[in-house]
Amino acid sequence: MLRIVFMGTPDFAVPTLEALHGWSGCQVVAVITAPDKPAGRGQKLNESAVKQVAVQLGLPVLQPTNLKSPEFQEELRSYAADLQVIVAFRMLPEAVWNMPHLGSINIHASLLPQYRGAAPINWALIHGEQVTGVTSFFLRHEIDTGDLIYQDEVAIEPEDDFGSLYGKLKQAGAALALRTVQAIAAGTAPSTPQTDRGDLRPAPKLQxxxxxxxxxxxxxxxxxxxxxxxxxxxxxxxxxxxxxxxxxxxxxxxxxxxxxxxxxxxxxxxxxxxxxxxxxxxxxxxxxxxxxxxxxxxxxxxxxxxxxxxxxx
Missing domain, CATH: 3.10.25.10 (Formyl transferase, C-terminal domain)
Structure with missing residues (x-):
């Protein structure tokens, strides 16, 4: 059985965590998410959507403030993961993403290499695209540039906005992640280098x-x-x-x-x-x-x- 460490923070990552937890071919041995943050007038600590679901599922949760910390990396290594699955998390140091023997994969909400960056859903709509999708790929040094595994297209309807497209893509991303992990477990997952083109549009963080x-x-x-x-x-x-x-x-x-x-x-x-x-x-x-x-x-x-x-x- 494949041992998986899952990393994610917002609700976009929740369907993927649930899909992996529900598949008998793998075991989610730990979940890494952002530290709790104070919010509201009373400054009550706000838990990430991923943490809330992980706790409900009875999964161990780690919330490191420093991913380069030797203590965190030692604890992460103790879970002996075969593979790490990352959805909507922060950038990882190489010592972290290169730790499992099968590597680390990411689910990105665009058809890479288009819309690399932090806000691919927003920018696809802003540029008037009619089709977008989700991509699974192996993590490498430069952000969103690793070898492609699978891609699934999702149509953008004229009435779609960020909220509705976000909902479509988080479900599509979960299905793609499960298919990708199953292929990796079976040893059949492709690994195709990305090719840069002259028409690529970036997806930088919104200001x-x-x-x-x-x-x-x-x-x-x-x-x-x-x-x-x-x-x-x-x-x-x-x-x-x-x-x-x-x-x-x-x-x-x-x-x-x-x-x-x-x-x-x-x-x-x-x-x-x-x-x-x-x-x-x-x-x-x-x-x-x-x-x-x-x-x-x-x-x-x-x-x-x-x-x-x-x-x-």
């Missing part, structure tokens, strides 16, 4: 400014930005009176700028729609949140908050 809506951009590009950041961390802008506004859903409408509706103009009937003139059309805001208030459909927002702007007749 706050990533979400700022620039109305000089085409309307469809802004819709994709909204989709890629909804429901978190969320695209944002500021109303003409300066108040911050988060945007969770939007659609593109035709209509080039004119003298009456110049670039950046806000348009509303005060009842049912709120739009902004962009480079090639109008961004129709559908689901918004005023700073300090709750998320709501734009019709409810317009009925509840006075906007200082010109209303359409």
């Amino acid at each position: 706050k400014e990533t979400g700022r809506l620039d109305f000089n951009q085409p309307a469809e590009a802004l819709v994709n930005l909204v989709r890629g950041l909804s429901p978190i961390p969320t695209a944002f802008t500021h109303l003409p009176d300066g108040r911050g506004l988060k945007v969770f859903r939007a659609q593109a409408l035709p209509g080039a700028p004119t003298a009456e509706t110049p670039l950046g103009a806000w348009l509303t009937d005060g009842r049912s729609h709120l739009r902004v003139q962009t480079a090639d059309g109008q961004l129709d805001l559908l689901d918004v949140q005023l700073e300090g208030k709750k998320r709501m459909p734009v019709g409810d927002f317009l009925r509840g908050f006075k906007l200082e702007m010109k209303k359409e007749e």
